[in-house]
Amino acid sequence: MKQSLNATVAAALVGLAATAAHAETAIRVHYGIPTIWAATQEALAEAFMAENPDITVVIDGPAESYEEGVQRLLREAVAGTLPDVAFVGLNLWRVLEARGLAQPLDPLMGDKAAFMAEGFGPAVRLGTFNDTTYALGVSASTLMIYANPTLVAQAGGSMDAFPETWDGLIELAAKIDALGPTIDGIWLQRHDWRFQSLLGSYGGRPMTPDESDITFDDAAGLAAAALFHRFSQEAGMKTYGTNEARQAFPAGTLGIMLESSSLLTRFLQGAGNKFEIALKRIPINADPASVYFPTGGSGLVMLTTDPTQQAAAWRYMRFVTSPEGAKIIVETTGYAPTNAVVVADEAYLADFYAANPAVRPAHEQIADFAGPWYAYPGAEGVAVTDLIAAALVDISDGGAEPDATVKALAETLRTRLGMR
Amino acid sequence: MRLNRSVREGLTDLLLAGPATAVMVLLIFLPVGIVAVLSFTDYQFGAASFRWVGWDNYRAILADPFGRRALVNTLTYAAITIPASISLGLLVAIGLHGLTRHQPRLAAVLRAVYFLPVAATLVAMAVAWQMILHPTLGLVNQALGAAGLEGPSWLSDRALVIWTLAAIGIWQSVGYNMVLFLAGLAAIPPHLYDAAAVDGADRPWDRFWTVTWPMLGPVTLFVTVVTATSAFRVFETVATLTQGGPAFASDVLVYAIYREGFVYFKAGHASALTMVFFALVLLFTALKFRVLETQVHYR
Numbered sequence: 001m002k003q004s005l006n007a008t009v010a011a012a013l014v015g016l017a018a019t020a021a022h023a024e025t026a027i028r029v030h031y032g033i034p035t036i037w038a039a040t041q042e043a044l045a046e047a048f049m050a051e052n053p054d055i056t057v058v059i060d061g062p063a064e065s066y067e068e069g070v071q072r073l074l075r076e077a078v079a080g081t082l083p084d085v086a087f088v089g090l091n092l093w094r095v096l097e098a099r100g101l102a103q104p105l106d107p108l109m110g111d112k113a114a115f116m117a118e119g120f121g122p123a124v125r126l127g128t129f130n131d132t133t134y135a136l137g138v139s140a141s142t143l144m145i146y147a148n149p150t151l152v153a154q155a156g157g158s159m160d161a162f163p164e165t166w167d168g169l170i171e172l173a174a175k176i177d178a179l180g181p182t183i184d185g186i187w188l189q190r191h192d193w194r195f196q197s198l199l200g201s202y203g204g205r206p207m208t209p210d211e212s213d214i215t216f217d218d219a220a221g222l223a224a225a226a227l228f229h230r231f232s233q234e235a236g237m238k239t240y241g242t243n244e245a246r247q248a249f250p251a252g253t254l255g256i257m258l259e260s261s262s263l264l265t266r267f268l269q270g271a272g273n274k275f276e277i278a279l280k281r282i283p284i285n286a287d288p289a290s291v292y293f294p295t296g297g298s299g300l301v302m303l304t305t306d307p308t309q310q311a312a313a314w315r316y317m318r319f320v321t322s323p324e325g326a327k328i329i330v331e332t333t334g335y336a337p338t339n340a341v342v343v344a345d346e347a348y349l350a351d352f353y354a355a356n357p358a359v360r361p362a363h364e365q366i367a368d369f370a371g372p373w374y375a376y377p378g379a380e381g382v383a384v385t386d387l388i389a390a391a392l393v394d395i396s397d398g399g400a401e402p403d404a405t406v407k408a409l410a411e412t413l414r415t416r417l418g419m420r
Numbered sequence: 421m422r423l424n425r426s427v428r429e430g431l432t433d434l435l436l437a438g439p440a441t442a443v444m445v446l447l448i449f450l451p452v453g454i455v456a457v458l459s460f461t462d463y464q465f466g467a468a469s470f471r472w473v474g475w476d477n478y479r480a481i482l483a484d485p486f487g488r489r490a491l492v493n494t495l496t497y498a499a500i501t502i503p504a505s506i507s508l509g510l511l512v513a514i515g516l517h518g519l520t521r522h523q524p525r526l527a528a529v530l531r532a533v534y535f536l537p538v539a540a541t542l543v544a545m546a547v548a549w550q551m552i553l554h555p556t557l558g559l560v561n562q563a564l565g566a567a568g569l570e571g572p573s574w575l576s577d578r579a580l581v582i583w584t585l586a587a588i589g590i591w592q593s594v595g596y597n598m599v600l601f602l603a604g605l606a607a608i609p610p611h612l613y614d615a616a617a618v619d620g621a622d623r624p625w626d627r628f629w630t631v632t633w634p635m636l637g638p639v640t641l642f643v644t645v646v647t648a649t650s651a652f653r654v655f656e657t658v659a660t661l662t663q664g665g666p667a668f669a670s671d672v673l674v675y676a677i678y679r680e681g682f683v684y685f686k687a688g689h690a691s692a693l694t695m696v697f698f699a700l701v702l703l704f705t706a707l708k709f710r711v712l713e714t715q716v717h718y719r
Contacts, residue, residue: 067682067683071465071682073466074465074466074685075466077466078466095466095685099464099466099467099468100468101466181565181570182556182557182561182562182565183556184556190666190667238555238556238573238576239573239576239577239578239666240555240573240576241575241576241661241662241663241665241666243550244550244554244555244575244576247551247554247557248554248555248556248557251557253556253557254556379462379464379685379686380684380686382683382684382685383680383684383686386668386679389665389667390666390667390668393578393665393666393667394667397578397666398578398667
């Protein structure tokens with residue numbers, strides 16, 4: 001028995017109906033995380049309006065985080081006051097797609113293959129599910145190795161001979177950890193995205209392409225889970241929370257940290273003159289053709305269903321993902337671009353790379369191996385990511401046996417996600 | 421036209437109690453009713469439709485090991501926080517009450533110091549705690565490190581985290597309880613102590629046990645109810661410091677409600693959890709009034 005929510009809510013929300021007055025050519029844009037995006041959003045809107053004087057871009061007050069942003073969009077959907085376009089986390093646009101709020105973009109692209117060939121390919125791939133595109137990726141980040149060269153040198157290593165295998169990295173981390181009681185060797189968050197990243201470095205995938213079965217209980221998944229075990233058992237990885245680790249690394253008490261490339265700007269500011277931060281790529285343990293790194297960052301979704309608004313919104317989305325828009329985003333946020341032309345043509349970002357040499361490996365890893373951040377399907381999709389994190393905690397400091405834990409976890413997920 | 425007396429009184433009553441009652445019905449009872457209805461559906465936050473699922477959400481809470489964990493953690497937190505913050509609040513109040521006679525100025529300063537955590541925003545204070553308790557950079561572990569000891573991870577050790585959060589909860593509520601007890605102590609008429617002394621109760625413990633404690637009965641009841649409800653409602657410190665982690669070790673009921681509803685978007689499930697929480701607090705409050713009311717001496 002299906003109940004019409006609209007009728008129920010309409011009755012409950014009488015008097016709360018907001019009146020959203022749309023000017024003919026005004027589009028409302030939603031975004032989150034103002035600490036990273038505020039200046040960027042204004043620069044994008046300004047540059048767009050200079051080129052398109054017939055459209056006014058109105059920016060909504062930002063949400064503090066992507067999660068909070070999606071909550072707000074869902075509330076606005078119920079109240080009928082959705083913005084026309086929204087910047088959302090790359091792991092969260094599926095929430096909007098599952099509720100029929102994110103509009104399919106294929107009809108607006110015209111010839112999709114030609115559109116992708118123009119340089120929009122990476123942006124389209126980050127927002128596509130089941131051959132339909134619902135989002136355009138606008139900024140990208142992958143898991144990287146951050147190293148503190150001072151501590152590495154104290155432990156007898158060097159950045160020139162930095163280990164390129166997990167064995168070497170764990171050995172180095174153990175030596176750094178032994179330097180003192182308030183010095184730590186290595187840290188990695190026990191978290192779904194981090195697990196997917198290590199899984200991808202072994203050529204594994206979390207699910208089958210049609211999302212009908214879990215596949216991380218294969219050899220690649222067991223190897224990835226074993227790393228969490230080895231980091232804590234062999235290199236003394238502490239049970240830090242994320243905030244604590246993000247304070248410890250720039251403070252210079254943590255030798256090696258595996259984190260998102262998007263944190264580089266913040267870490268550089270935090271470390272100041274204390275030490276030079278070095279960024280290294282994640283070791284590859286499989287045929288490069290099968291390797292991928294799940295991409296964090298944000299994408300643009302279209303929420304308006306009105307054809308006139310859609311046409312204006314599409315022009316804005318196209319602008320933001322164009323080389324010109326990508327250049328603004330990279331220069332103001334430090335995120336990697338999602339436009340292939342910007343990556344291929346040095347002319348766009350040469351000045352930026354000259355001023356920020358440390359960021360180069362992150363952009364190269366994304367250009368080589370960027371892949372989707374798998375979102376688990378259905379109502380339990382977000383909930384199971386916390387089960388994955390809990391299993392990784394069991395493996396790393398509960399002393400649980402990695403193989404058995406990962407296999408049991410996969411079984412739990414199959415049940416929770418209704419895959420049988 | 422003059423209305424008769426009882427009608428006029430009735431209208432006055434309505435005028436005085438009516439607006440508040442109407443607001444309460446509109447803002448508390450109605451939403452609780454909607455939540456109760458939602459708890460029997462599979463409604464997903466933001467979805468266009470829902471399905472009736474009967475008691476499924478409630479069954480899922482009981483079957484889910486993490487649901488039980490949240491319940492146990494909440495009870496553990498309450499079992500540590502309630503007695504500790506009431507007894508510490510009473511101790512501090514008695515100390516300050518005595519000090520006021522000899523050192524009124526010092527007593528006033530100390531009173532303000534103890535009350536500061538209550539006046540400060542808990543979320544901001546939580547951030548300060550996070551810095552103090554940081555496993556390597558924090559003041560506590562730096563001090564331990566200087567003494568040659570390796571301090572624990574206060575907020576990310578699974579066995580320790582609920583105790584750390586409880587300690588912060590006690591720190592936050594002692595000042596409030598102290599102020600209430602101080603008011604209670606000031607209201608005790610001195611002649612009762614004289615009378616007790618005449619009857620032979622002149623040692624400190626006798627004075628406390630025969631006069632102070634019974635006279636503080638109504639205040640203690642109030643303090644217990646307030647402390648207990650706030651202990652069951654613990655949320656800010658969990659949300660800011662641990663997000664229920666690591667591995668659900670500090671998951672508590674109110675945080676679980678938030679997580680299910682606003683992170684997992686499972687509004688139906690979250691509504692069922694809310695009803696369970698509501699019933700628990702109601703039951704506990706009723707029980708306390710039952711038990712404690714019979715033992716409280718009112719003047």
